[in-house]
Amino acid sequence: DAGVTQSPTHLIKTRGQQVTLRCSPKSGHDTVSWYQQALGQGPQFIFQYYEEEERQRGNFPDRFSGHQFPNYSSELNVNALLLGDSALYLCASSLSGRYNSPLHFGNGTRLTVT
Amino acid sequence: AQSVAQPEDQVNVAEGNPLTVKCTYSVSGNPYLFWYVQYPNRGLQFLLKYITGDNLVKGSYGFEAEFNKSQTSFHLKKPSALVSDSALYFCAVRLRQTGANNLFFGTGTRLTVIP
Numbered sequence: 001d002a003g004v005t006q007s008p009t010h011l012i013k014t015r016g017q018q019v020t021l022r023c024s025p026k027s028g029h030d031t032v033s034w035y036q037q038a039l040g041q042g043p044q045f046i047f048q049y050y051e052e053e054e055r056q057r058g059n060f061p062d063r064f065s066g067h068q069f070p071n072y073s074s075e076l077n078v079n080a081l082l083l084g085d086s087a088l089y090l091c092a093s094s095l096s097g098r099y100n101s102p103l104h105f106g107n108g109t110r111l112t113v114t
Numbered sequence: 115a116q117s118v119a120q121p122e123d124q125v126n127v128a129e130g131n132p133l134t135v136k137c138t139y140s141v142s143g144n145p146y147l148f149w150y151v152q153y154p155n156r157g158l159q160f161l162l163k164y165i166t167g168d169n170l171v172k173g174s175y176g177f178e179a180e181f182n183k184s185q186t187s188f189h190l191k192k193p194s195a196l197v198s199d200s201a202l203y204f205c206a207v208r209l210r211q212t213g214a215n216n217l218f219f220g221t222g223t224r225l226t227v228i229p
Contacts, residue, residue: 004157033216042118042204042219043158056216090157099208100146100165103217105157 002027004093004106012112013081019111021076025093026104031055032074033103034066035090043090049074050096078111086113116141118205120220127195128228135190135223137205145207147188148217149179152202161203164188175199195227 005024013019025032031050035043045058049068063079072093078085088110092103117140127133139145146165150158162173169181179190188205202224206217 006157035217040221042206042221043217044219045216048216058216092158099210100163102148102150102160102163104160105150107155107157110155 004091004104006089006091006106006109008109009107010110010112012114015081015083015113017081018077018079019081021078021089021091021109021111022073023076023091023093023106024073025091029093029095029104030072031094031096032068032072033092033094034074034076035092036060037088037090037108039087046076081113083113086111116145116207116209116218118207118218118220120203120205120223122223123221124224124226126226126228129197130194133192133195133199133225133227135203135205135225136187137189137220138185138187139205139207140186141207141209141218143210144183145209147179147181148206148208149173149177149188149190150204150206150219152204152222158204161190195225197227197229200225200227 007022033048034046037043046060047057048055052068065077068074088108090108091106119138148163149161152158164171164181172178202222204222205220
């Protein structure tokens with residue numbers, strides 16, 4: 001039973017560029033959330049996708065956007081990269097309606113913006 | 115506004131001794147409470163959760179946590195620490211109302227178990 005998988009594992013981009021990160025949820029899960037974990041900080045919620053729509057959003061600018069596909073996989077897009085976007089980006093999956101169940105996290109994508 | 119506090123950035127404990135990692139929270143209502151562990155260059159792994167009922171919950175790898183409603187705390191504990199427990203630990207809360215499925219995390223506590 002595959003867990004949450006993310007690609008790529010590492011990425012180096014230049015300020016001003018655009019980046020796309022990918023996530024496949026755990027088998028049986030239909031909801032995908034994205035978190036940003038800056039160095040030395042706890043993860044911060046970016047947004048959540050369910051039924052191919054953004055359902056909730058944290059305090060992140062519109063440069064951060066996403067998409068969910070019919071197979072429940074998801075992409076996180078970041079435009080006009082800033083140095084401050086350097087972080088570990090974590091994808092988490094869950095089953096809709098199971099609010100007392102834990103999220104399952106992938107190993108993350110380490111984004112470095114130079 | 116919701117917040118989760120982990121007052122200690124670093125906790126050091128000798129192998130075989132009991133360990134405690136502290137967490138307090140400030141949210142509206144009664145949240146669901148979680149502990150996650152993160153090893154280097156890895157994602158977060160679920161340890162345990164409090165939903166309702168007994169204030170002492172048991173989780174993976176011998177960890178347990180004590181929920182204290184009056185003190186709004188959810189401290190992580192283990193009777194006997196192992197060197198392999200050395201990692202970064204995060205406390206998190208989720209609001210109970212429908213639709214609020216996101217987790218609010220603390221800033222993390224780095225646990226080092228000394229051989």
